[in-house]
Structures are given as structure tokens and as C-alpha cells.
Amino acid sequence: MSERISIVIPTQRRPAGLMTAARSALAQQGVDPARLELVVADNDQSPSAQASIQALAAEAPFPVIYVHEPEPGVANARNAALARAGGDVIAFLDDDEEAPADWLAGLLAVQERFDADVVFGPVRGRAPADVRAHRDYLETFFSRLGPAESGVIEDYYGCGNSLLRRAALSDPTKPFSAVRNHIGGEDDLLFGQMKAEGARFAWAAEAFVWEDPVPARLTLDYTIRRAFAYGQGPSAACAAANPPNRAGLAFWMTQGLVQATVFGLLAGLKWIVRAPSFAATLDRAARGLGKTLWWGPFKIEFYGRSAV
Known part of the structure; x- marks a missing residue:
């Protein structure tokens, strides 16, 4: 299996979280770096993340592509990234997530094992030590739970920590609906359409990522x-x-x-x-x-x- 793989991170004015997510993407192990690229889609009106991503690219083990999409909207950002991505397989990581070093290898192994069009993995929310009020609830809220074991699933989850086969998309460069730019759910809409078209979904129980919500969201x-x-x-x-x-x-x-x-x-x-x-x-x-x-x-x- 020698398909090209694009790791995609959409971002908007989260410099610290973006750097954590991007560095974790660049530190992936168990996958040939020659197959990889990282695509960062900056959805700020000004290219605020460009300098930091270009600096990161200078030391990266595989190509890093910066995309500036000034038109606001999460669907716009994802579509802009896919338009530039060269991968046959797309792995999505959010800019408030951090992936362990074996994350991508875990998603790919499950995709190959179950011949899946889309693979989803767990998300483990974590709050800073100074967050005490409703801590358990908040960490659970920002988590994604699923089956204890990997396997084929009927339902679908959100885009963060997912991997999809580009060939399974009806539109390989603009699959996300701009109707959902402001309210979110563009991923639910896409995966719902894919399910109706017979796409095969799988769950990678071990391929988790950490999610670190910004403090303003921990309320x-x-x-x-x-x-x-x-x-x-x-x-x-x-x-x-x-x-x-x-x-x-x-x-x-x-x-x-x-x-x-x-x-x-x-x-x-x-x-x-x-x-x-x-x-x-x-x-x-x-x-x-x-x-x-x-x-x-x-x-x-x-x-x-x-x-x-």
C-alpha cells in the first residue's frame, strides 16, 4: 500500500494549539515519510499563521503546505485544504488536538483491515489543572467515545481525528457544504451523504488524540x-x-x-x-x-x- 497521505489541519487564530497539533503530525511514526504531507488551512482574514508554519516547514521531515483561505467558514477551510492536498487518503486533525506518535499508523491499519472509506478514532478531552468546576463533565464533553474494539460501524462521528479515502468522495476537492460554514455540522452532512451512498465506516479504538479546549470553552x-x-x-x-x-x-x-x-x-x-x-x-x-x-x-x- 503506497497511497499518498495528506494530514489536514484547519485553523483560525489559535497559534499555540496549531503548533502543538502540527508538531504532533510531523512526529508520526510507523508510516513512510515519503508518503506524507501536512496541509494547514488558515481561515483568518490575514495570513496570521503563515510565518510560523513556514518556519516549521523548514525543519519538517516531509512537505508542509500552507493554504490561506480568507473567506470565513469551517467548510471553506476544509475545502481549501483538500483543493491543495495531493493525498489519496486524507487524515483530519483539529487545531486544538494533539496526536500520539502512532496515531496515523493506527488509522491506516484499521482502514486497510476493514477496507473502510472513512475511519474515526477516539478523542480524549483534557482540561488544565486549575479547572475544577464541572471538570469531569467538561472533559467528557470534549471527548469522543466509541466501541471498545476496532471494527466496522454503522454510524459516523465528526471530522476531527478521522481518515477518509478521497476516491469515496463525490467531489474530491470541495466535498463540504458551504451551507454549514457558520453553524458547523459540515462533516455530519458529508458523512451522512456518504452513508446514504453506501460508504463503509470503521472505528479505530486505539488511534486516539488529545483535545485541549481553549479556556473560554471550558465553561x-x-x-x-x-x-x-x-x-x-x-x-x-x-x-x-x-x-x-x-x-x-x-x-x-x-x-x-x-x-x-x-x-x-x-x-x-x-x-x-x-x-x-x-x-x-x-x-x-x-x-x-x-x-x-x-x-x-x-x-x-x-x-x-x-x-x-
Whole structure:
């Protein structure tokens, strides 16, 4: 197996996290460096990451490509990276993630073993030592859990810590929909389409990465709003289907209303008695509410904000 491999890192104004992610990508072992390249897509209006990436490239064991995509939006950044990437296989790493040295080899081994079009791996959230309030919940929130063993899976996960076969994409250079630039979920939309087209998904249980959220995200204010936005995903996907999946939309909205009511009341009781599991219960209520309130004025934008 001698396919070219592109490691892709989209970024926007996270210099410290980007350097950690990029250095971990360059330190991969167990894969021939001649097959590798690193592509960094900078989604800042000004090319703020260019100097640091070019300096890193001067000492890199394989090519490092810097791409500047000034048009804001996470889908724009991913598409810009893929347009420049030369790999037959694309491995995605986020700019707040750090990959162990055997990460890429682990993803590739699972892809080959199960002949998978897309492989997903675990994400382990970690918070700084000074974060004490709701620490367990916050680290779990920023984690991705999955099966204990590697194998073929029916469902799909997000793009961070994933590996996909370019030939499985209907559009090999612009597969991510710009409709999701500001609200996220461009990866869910893509993988949902791939699933409908018969793509084969696999889980690499050992190919984990660390996720280090920026301090501003390690708060209930952020995670509950994000949970609400996550909840909107399945309802919005049903509404955006062609033709719209009205039965699916009714199912998710009804389920969400029940979930929001039950867990909302339970969260209130836990808040009164200061139960440690309050945050996790509130999270479930927020996801339910998002399934019900998914349209127009209720949509929350987390991505695609331009620099001032």
C-alpha cells in the first residue's frame, strides 16, 4: 500500500494549539515519510499563521503546505485544504488536538483491515489543572467515545481525528457544504451523504488524540449552547433533505420536546441539591431543546466569524 497521505489541519487564530497539533503530525511514526504531507488551512482574514508554519516547514521531515483561505467558514477551510492536498487518503486533525506518535499508523491499519472509506478514532478531552468546576463533565464533553474494539460501524462521528479515502468522495476537492460554514455540522452532512451512498465506516479504538479546549470553552455557558446546537443537527438534516424528511423531522422534534422537559425538570432538582451530575443532565436537556427549536432565529453560529 503506497497511497499518498495528506494530514489536514484547519485553523483560525489559535497559534499555540496549531503548533502543538502540527508538531504532533510531523512526529508520526510507523508510516513512510515519503508518503506524507501536512496541509494547514488558515481561515483568518490575514495570513496570521503563515510565518510560523513556514518556519516549521523548514525543519519538517516531509512537505508542509500552507493554504490561506480568507473567506470565513469551517467548510471553506476544509475545502481549501483538500483543493491543495495531493493525498489519496486524507487524515483530519483539529487545531486544538494533539496526536500520539502512532496515531496515523493506527488509522491506516484499521482502514486497510476493514477496507473502510472513512475511519474515526477516539478523542480524549483534557482540561488544565486549575479547572475544577464541572471538570469531569467538561472533559467528557470534549471527548469522543466509541466501541471498545476496532471494527466496522454503522454510524459516523465528526471530522476531527478521522481518515477518509478521497476516491469515496463525490467531489474530491470541495466535498463540504458551504451551507454549514457558520453553524458547523459540515462533516455530519458529508458523512451522512456518504452513508446514504453506501460508504463503509470503521472505528479505530486505539488511534486516539488529545483535545485541549481553549479556556473560554471550558465553561457551562459554552458547552450548553454547543449542546443545544448539537441537538439541532438531526432535525436540521431532515429539513434539509431533498425531498424534506417530514416524518423524521416530526420524530426528532417530538423526541426533543420530551427530552427537554424530562431532563430540564431533573436538572432543576439536581441544581437545588447541588448534585455533581447537574451539568450532564442540563446538557441532555439542551440537546433535546435543540431538536425541537432547530430553525431560523434559534440557530447558533460557532464558526465563520471574521477577524475584526
